[in-house]
Amino acid sequence: MTEVSPSLGSRDPGASVQRLSGPRRDRAVALASHPLTLRLFTALILFSAWEYAGRVPVSAGFPGFIETMKAMAEMTADGLLVAALLITLQPLALGLAISAVIGIGLGIGMGLSRVAEWLMAPPFIVMQAAPMAALIPLLVFAYGIGLAAKVLTVCIMAMPVIVLNSYLAIRQTPASLIEMGRSFQGSKPQIILKIMLPSASPVIFAGLRLGAAAGFIGAILAELLITPTGIGDLITYNQSIAEYPKMYAAIFSVIALSVLFIEGLGKIEAAIFRREGRRA
Amino acid sequence: MKLFGYHVPMMTSLILWIALWEILGQSGAALVLPPFSAVVERVFEIVPTPTYLKALAITAEAYLLGNLIAIVVGVPVGVLMGRSVIADRLLLPWVNIFLSAPLSALVPVIMVLFGLGMTTIVLTVVLFAVWIIVLDARAGARGISPSLVEMARSYGATPWQAFSKIYLWAALPEILAGIRLGCIRAVKGVIIGQLLVSIVGFGHLFEIYSSNFLMEHFWALVVTLFIFAFAIAEGLGYLERRVEYYAASRN
Amino acid sequence: MTARARPAIADTPIIEVKNLSKTYEGGVEALNDVSLDVPQGKLTTLLGPSGCGKTTLLKIIAGLIPSTKGEVRVSGRMVTGPGPDRAFVFQDFALMPWATVLRNVAFGLELRGVGREEREAVARRHIAEVGLAGFEHRHPHELSGGMRQRVGLARALAVDADVLLMDEPFSSVDEQTRRKFQEDMLSLLSARGKTVLFVTHSIEEAVYLSDRIVLLSRRPSRVAEVIEPDIRRGDDPEAIRRHPAYLDTVETIWQGLKRYLD
Ligand SMILES: Nc1ncnc2c1ncn2[C@@H]1O[C@H](COP(=O)(O)OP(=O)(O)OP(=O)(O)O)[C@@H](O)[C@H]1O
Ligand SMILES: [Mg+2]
Numbered sequence: 001m002t003e004v005s006p007s008l009g010s011r012d013p014g015a016s017v018q019r020l021s022g023p024r025r026d027r028a029v030a031l032a033s034h035p036l037t038l039r040l041f042t043a044l045i046l047f048s049a050w051e052y053a054g055r056v057p058v059s060a061g062f063p064g065f066i067e068t069m070k071a072m073a074e075m076t077a078d079g080l081l082v083a084a085l086l087i088t089l090q091p092l093a094l095g096l097a098i099s100a101v102i103g104i105g106l107g108i109g110m111g112l113s114r115v116a117e118w119l120m121a122p123p124f125i126v127m128q129a130a131p132m133a134a135l136i137p138l139l140v141f142a143y144g145i146g147l148a149a150k151v152l153t154v155c156i157m158a159m160p161v162i163v164l165n166s167y168l169a170i171r172q173t174p175a176s177l178i179e180m181g182r183s184f185q186g187s188k189p190q191i192i193l194k195i196m197l198p199s200a201s202p203v204i205f206a207g208l209r210l211g212a213a214a215g216f217i218g219a220i221l222a223e224l225l226i227t228p229t230g231i232g233d234l235i236t237y238n239q240s241i242a243e244y245p246k247m248y249a250a251i252f253s254v255i256a257l258s259v260l261f262i263e264g265l266g267k268i269e270a271a272i273f274r275r276e277g278r279r280a
Numbered sequence: 281m282k283l284f285g286y287h288v289p290m291m292t293s294l295i296l297w298i299a300l301w302e303i304l305g306q307s308g309a310a311l312v313l314p315p316f317s318a319v320v321e322r323v324f325e326i327v328p329t330p331t332y333l334k335a336l337a338i339t340a341e342a343y344l345l346g347n348l349i350a351i352v353v354g355v356p357v358g359v360l361m362g363r364s365v366i367a368d369r370l371l372l373p374w375v376n377i378f379l380s381a382p383l384s385a386l387v388p389v390i391m392v393l394f395g396l397g398m399t400t401i402v403l404t405v406v407l408f409a410v411w412i413i414v415l416d417a418r419a420g421a422r423g424i425s426p427s428l429v430e431m432a433r434s435y436g437a438t439p440w441q442a443f444s445k446i447y448l449w450a451a452l453p454e455i456l457a458g459i460r461l462g463c464i465r466a467v468k469g470v471i472i473g474q475l476l477v478s479i480v481g482f483g484h485l486f487e488i489y490s491s492n493f494l495m496e497h498f499w500a501l502v503v504t505l506f507i508f509a510f511a512i513a514e515g516l517g518y519l520e521r522r523v524e525y526y527a528a529s530r531n
Numbered sequence: 532m533t534a535r536a537r538p539a540i541a542d543t544p545i546i547e548v549k550n551l552s553k554t555y556e557g558g559v560e561a562l563n564d565v566s567l568d569v570p571q572g573k574l575t576t577l578l579g580p581s582g583c584g585k586t587t588l589l590k591i592i593a594g595l596i597p598s599t600k601g602e603v604r605v606s607g608r609m610v611t612g613p614g615p616d617r618a619f620v621f622q623d624f625a626l627m628p629w630a631t632v633l634r635n636v637a638f639g640l641e642l643r644g645v646g647r648e649e650r651e652a653v654a655r656r657h658i659a660e661v662g663l664a665g666f667e668h669r670h671p672h673e674l675s676g677g678m679r680q681r682v683g684l685a686r687a688l689a690v691d692a693d694v695l696l697m698d699e700p701f702s703s704v705d706e707q708t709r710r711k712f713q714e715d716m717l718s719l720l721s722a723r724g725k726t727v728l729f730v731t732h733s734i735e736e737a738v739y740l741s742d743r744i745v746l747l748s749r750r751p752s753r754v755a756e757v758i759e760p761d762i763r764r765g766d767d768p769e770a771i772r773r774h775p776a777y778l779d780t781v782e783t784i785w786q787g788l789k790r791y792l793d
Contacts, residue, residue, distance in 0.1 A: 038369050038370075038373075039373050041370075042369075042370050042371075042373060042374065045370070046374065058393075059392075059393050061392035061393055062392075062393060117290070118288065118290055118292075118293050119293050119296070120293075121290060121293075122290055122291050122293050122294045122297075123293075123294065123297055126294075126506060126510050129464055129467070129509050129510050129512075129513035129514075130467075130505070130506040130509045130510065131467050131468045131470075131471035131472070131505060131506075131509055132468075133468065133471050133472045133475055134471050134475070134486070134501075134502050134505055134506075135502065136475065137475075137486055137490035137498070138312050138490075138498065138502075140490075141311070141312045141490070141493070141495075142310065142311070142312045174623075174625070176621050176622075176623050176625040177625050177627065179590075179595050179619070179621070179625070180619070180621060180625040180638075181642065182595055182613055183593055183594075183595060183613045183617070183618070183619040184613070184618075184638065184639040184642045184643070184690065185612075185613050185614070185615065185642065185643070186642040187642075190642055194638075194641070194642070195627065198627065198629045198630075199627070199629070201629075209380075210380075213380040213381075213382070216381075216382035217382045217383065217384045217472075218384075219382075220382050220384045220385045221384045221472060221475075221476075224384065224387075224388070224476060225475060225476070231385075235385070235388050236388070239388055239391075239392060244392065247388070247389075247392070248389070251385045251386065251388065251389060254382065254385050255381050255382060255385055255386070258380075258381060258382045259377050259380070259381055262380050273629075275670065276628050276629045276670050276672070277628055277670055277671070277672025277673065278628050278629070278672070
């Protein structure tokens with residue numbers, strides 16, 4: 001997959017701050033160019049802009065940052081927000097777990113067997129390019145408006161990228177590693193378990209991360225389109241009664257949650273694979 | 281794959297899947313799955329209708345306009361990030377966040393701010409497409425060989441000249457890769473936008489078909505959309521390979 | 532005459548290649564009727580123009596790919612697949628990036644089901660032998676190209692095969708490392724009495740290292756000439772490289788190759 005997530009640029013840190021030397025200066029530069037400092041700084045700029053736009057105001061439906069945060073604090077205090085997030089996470093977790101197990105299994109199978117590849121790769125290639133969201137109304141017809149349709153929504157969004165990544169990852173096992181295994185008379189299962197799977201794991205993991213991102217889109221879409229529950233309910237309800245700060249707070253919280261979740265996955269990925277000198 | 285010694289092209293398995301679809305549809309096993317042949321008939325029936333053509337025109341307009349905005353904004357921002365450490369430090373974390381954030385949650389915000397119309401759909405397309413365009417343009421601009429940059433400096437190029445005459449071209453393969461991925465995401469964006477707004481373009485048709493349980497119509501619509509999406513993805517992939525072919529001599 | 536052209540028959544051949552031909556799917560004819568012997572306990576080099584089929588020949592001997600015609604015998608037994616009597620050293624090292632040096636070196640034994648303690652003890656010994664003691668728990672990306680190839684060599688030595696098949700093992704290693712590595716390899720192999728079949732592009736390397744050089748012609752390749760450089764090893768390496776016999780052999784091969792290239 002061409003979609004990678006590069007980390008913060010590492011081109012000579014502190015290049016923009018020049019002149020004056022000495023240890024104190026160095027420490028100041030190090031602190032100023034620390035990723036966390038920069039992130040806080042850019043967050044400050046973005047949130048100030050948001051607050052400013054809210055005060056102008058650009059629109060009656062655009063509360064400022066502080067107002068939104070107040071609403072969020074309020075909703076957190078009365079437990080509404082956490083309860084809603086937990087409800088949203090239910091189909092998401094189920095759907096992602098199903099997609100991960102089936103998707104990785106299918107992908108590996110396709111990577112190992114030409115017949116499975118021939119049979120399964122084309123539909124998943126089409127699905128990867130297609131707007132799978134268009135199938136949501138259909139899922140509602142088939143499975144009603146309950147949990148099942150939402151779980152399946154998450155699955156159809158998350159599965160293609162997980163399958164295709166796993167499949168390509170297996171296919172891209174370096175030929176010389178497989179030959180190496182064969183030259184030491186490794187059996188087929190040994191070569192799969194000890195060479196192909198470890199070799200594929202960074203790309204499979206990256207697929208899982210992309211699948212999780214797609215799954216979040218699906219979970220929220222399901223709640224907005226099928227039946228408003230969880231965060232989707234908070235968004236649509238507060239929108240309908242024009243409680244915009246609360247609506248924004250709900251959106252902010254679910255985006256923050258997904259960003260934290262996906263960053264967490266990225267951190268795990270880095271921790272596992274950086275020691276080995278490879279990142280997908 | 282090889283079958284009885286003959287090379288079987290990969291995409292031929294879709295025929296098998298379609299046959300399976302037809303059998304399942306004929307057997308009436310699933311209520312929501314009409315036979316493929318009936319769906320194809322519907323495709324030819326609904327596509328020439330004014331409603332469909334109007335929806336298609338609206339969707340195409342939103343799609344193209346949204347992509348255009350995403351490119352016009354995304355490429356310069358990406359190149360700027362690739363060439364300026366400060367811009368990179370300030371913007372990169374946010375670009376990465378929005379690249380994988382659940383953007384469907386932001387569509388209601390756009391709906392509140394811009395109403396239930398074209399603007400919302402165009403902005404949804406922009407929102408889905410722009411981040412990967414920025415990121416790939418950035419990658420391309422970072423990869424520009426230092427000697428080319430020196431050259432621009434030594435001839436006293438203004439920043440605009442350097443951007444439009446050098447950086448843009450030197451980073452073209454990556455920029456095009458980003459645009460391709462952006463366009464694929466935009467297809468999803470335009471459909472998600474229309475599903476949520478549901479009174480514009482295909483969103484309206486989806487609403488009508490599904491609320492009246494017109495499964496053949498619904499599937500016909502889905503099939504045409506999937507064909508469009510696949511054709512866009514493959515066509516852009518083909519173009520990109522052509523450009524890569526011509527650009528292979530650079531460096 | 533410092534280099535004698537002789538028929539490719541040795542006194543005690545350990546590898547016998549008879550009338551070997553290989554045509555790849557798609558019609559590329561890589562080998563055409565190749566016959567050669569590799570003497571036991573000696574270092575034999577395959578030398579030939581790029582793309583002439585050296586890797587193909589080596590992989591057929593290793594049992595990694597099938598031949599189209601002809602046969603290969605190792606210690607008298609027909610080759611039908613990889614076997615414990617042969618170990619391959621790969622041009623691109625073929626190290627597993629996720630495994631430590633220790634696990635990489637022990638991997639051949641691991642695949643054979645040797646218990647962990649035993650195989651790690653063997654691996655440690657060979658790691659020390661190729662000069663990498665202390666690097667057991669590093670990952671390949673932390674090593675230089677030369678060190679990685681040493682890991683590849685240690686892995687091949689660890690399975691204690693009679694024959695080492697090496698495909699351009701020094702091609703991605705810089706000149707200094709290469710020389711040092713060549714010395715180390717020579718002493719290591721002569722001490723063990725291993726048979727080595729070695730592919731290289733470098734005439735100098737071939738002459739310096741080998742007891743016997745097999746010149747292959749352009750694709751579809753045949754054995755063009757077999758040369759046995761008359762060089763006494765054990766001398767000071769620099770002296771060998773300046774020795775007239777060494778220089779003459781290099782010149783002879785160079786002339787020969789030029790002939791087969793046209
Ligand atoms: N798997 C394959 N399928 C088809 N043709 C192949 C395959 N592997 C090698 N060839 C062809 O066979 C010929 C011999 O290849 P081989 O790799 O054995 O050459 P070589 O002498 O090792 O070359 P080099 O010195 O460049 O390593 C080449 O023309 C190559 O293109
Ligand atoms: Mg070769």
